[in-house]
Amino acid sequence: MEIDLFSVITEWLPYLLGGVVVTVGLVASALIIGACLGLPMAIGQVYGSRPVKYVIGLYVWFFRGLPVLVLLFMFYFTIFPLLDPNIDAFVVGAVVLGLRGAAYQSQIFRGAIQSISEGQMTAARSLGMSRVMAIRTIIIPQAVRIALPGWSNEYPNILTDSAICYAIGVAELLTRTSQIVAQTYITMPIYLLCALMFILLNLAGMRVIAYLEKRVAIPGFSGGSHTGIV
Amino acid sequence: MSEKTTDDYILRVEDIHKTYGDKEVLKGVSFNVRKGDTIVFIGPSGTGKSTLLRCINQLTVPDSGRVWLHDEEVTNSGRKINRFRQKIGMVFQNFYLFDHLTAIKNVEIALLKVKGMSPEAAREKALCELRQVGMEEYADHYPAELSGGQAQRVSIARALAMEPDVILFDEPTSALDPELTREVLEVMKKLALEGMTMLVVTHEMGFARSVATEIVFMESGVIQETGTPAEVFGEGGGFERIRSFMGQIGDLSGD
C-alpha cells in the first residue's frame, strides 16, 4: 500500500506541479489586474468628481457583494460568451479574480491615500505642482508603500479564492487534485498534498511581500495607524 | 514598641527583594502595619515604592521575602491569593476602571462574581460606597464620561466595597490636575479618620503631614528613614534625607 502510494504520487507529481504553475499564474494575473484598476479607482474615489465617486462606489459594492462562484458563473456562462464563444476558462478566472480584487484593492489604496496628511498635498501645490502632478509624484509613491501591509492580506485571499476556478474547469491545483483523486481512488493523501502546496504557496508569497516591503521602505517612514480594508 | 507582640499587627512585610533584569528594585524591605494606621511612602521616582505595594498583594511576585495578613502568609499562597486580594484593596494611579461598565457596575462586579452576593445586596452595597465617595449621582455614567477625579473616587469605592482590611494606594493622584487631586485626597482623608488601614504611595506632602501615622522615606530600594509627621516636619534633628528630598520637590511647608 505504501509503495503503491509513493509511486502514484511520483507518477502524478509533475501534473500536480503543473497545477501550481497555473494557480500562480491565476493569482499573479489577478493581483496585477487588481492593482492596475484598484489604484486609479482609489484616486478617483478620493479626488474624483461626484459621479465618478458614485460609479466607483457602485462597482465596489457589486464586486464585494457577490460570491466568487456567482461572479465566475456570470462571467463564464453569460458575459464572456457575448464577446468570444471560445473563451479560455483561465482568462475568465484571471479576469474575474482581478476585477473582484480591484474592488478590494481600491479600498486598501483609498485608506492609504486618506492616511497621508493634507500637508503633503499643500506643500506640493505650494511648489507650483498641478493637482495631477502632486498626486502622481507625491501621493502615490507614499500611498503604495503604506498599502503594502494591506496587500499582504489580499494575497492569501486571492490565493485561496483561486481554487474556486475549479468550478469553471480551470486546470489549476484543486482541479488537477480532483482529477488525480478520480483517476487513482487515492483520496486523503492527495487532498492533504494539495493543502500542503496551497499552504507553502501562501508562506512563499508572504515572504515575497515582506521582502518587497523591506525593499521599498523609506527610513523612518511608516504609514501611521493605517491598517487596510475597513 | 519592642514590647508589642505580633498580634498587634494586621500586616507584616518581611525582607522583600525584587530584581527586574539586572536592576535590583527592592533590596530587603520590612515593616509592620497596625489596624487603623495610615502609612505614607515617599521618595524619589523609581525607588521601588509602587513595586513594594504590588508585592504586598502579589500582583508582582517578589523574588524573596514574605508578607503576612493577620497570621496567614500571603506570599506563596498559590490559588488562595485571590482570597487575600479580597482583603487587600488597591487603588491605581490610572484608576483602571473597567471601561465597559458603568460606575455602579464597576463597584458591583466583584461583589457579584467574587463574593457571590445577590444582585440586590450588591447594588445596595455599591450605592452605599458610591455615596461614601460622593459619586452616587454618577452611578450610571461610564468611565469615559467621568473626570479623572471622579473616576478615582469610583475606583476607591470599588476597593471599599470588598470591605478590605487594608487598602493600597499607588500614587492615586499623580495622574490628576491639582483641583481634581483635592477631591480625591479629601475622600482618602475621610477614610483615614474613619479608621481604615491605608498604605499610600504619594508625593502629596500636605496629605502626609496631616493624615499619616507614619511617614516612610524610600530610596534606592530600601527604607532610609521612618518617622511620625510630628518628628519629620518638627524642629528636631535627623531626617536630613527626607527634608532634603522635600526641599527638592519644593513642598517643605506641607499644605
Place this chain on the structure above:
Amino acid sequence: MSFEAAPFIDFCINTLFPALADGLLITVLLVLITAPFGLAFGVLLAVGRVYGKSYSHWFCRLFVGFVKGCPLMLLLFILYFGLPTIPYVGITLDAFTASVIGFICCNSAYNSEYVRGAILSVKEGQLVAASALGMTKRQAIMYIVLPQALRRAIPGLSNEFIYLIKYSSLAYMITLVELTGAGKLVFSKYFEPGVFFVVGIVYLALITVTTVGANALEKKYAVPGTQKR
C-alpha cells in the same frame, strides 16, 4: 442575442423565483446554523491562543493557520469526499453537515483573529485591576476582558458574517443546492442569460441588509463616551 423583458419576467415568476426561493432557504439555514458556532469556537480559539498553555496555544495556532491557508473548497472536499475513505474510522457526512462543519472551521478561524486582536488591545490595567479585586484569571477573562474585546471585534465579526453569506455558495460544489446552485441548475436547463444577475441581486440584497444590521449592532453595543471619529 436579443433580450425581451416580458418573456424574461414570465420566466422569472414561473420558473426562476420558486427555484431560488428553495435555494435561498438552504443558504439562510447554512448561515444561521454556522454563525453561532463560528462565533463560539472563534472566541475559544482566540482565548486559547492568547491565554492557553503551550499545547492549547499551539493547537489553536495550527488550526487557524491550516484553515486560513487551505482553500475552503478543498476543506469541503476533504470533509465530504475525503473522510469516508479513511480506513476503519471513515465517517460519511451528508452534504449539508459537511458544509456546516467546513463553514464553522473557516468562520471560527477568521473570527478568532479579530477576537484575538481585540483581546490584545484591552489595556493591561483592566486585568491588573480585576486581579487586585480577587478575581481568578478565568473570571477576569469572562467578565472583564471578553465583554470589552467582543464589543471591539463587532466590525470584524460582522465582516466575517458577510463573508460567510458569500462563501456559503461553495456548498454547491459538494452537491448541496443552495442559492447559487439553484441558479446554476435553472441556467443549465434553460440557458437563460439573466439567471446569474438575478442570483446576484439576491446576494446583494442579503448583504446590504446585513451590513445595515451590523452597523446598528455596533452602535447599540458601543460603550458611551468611547466612540471614535
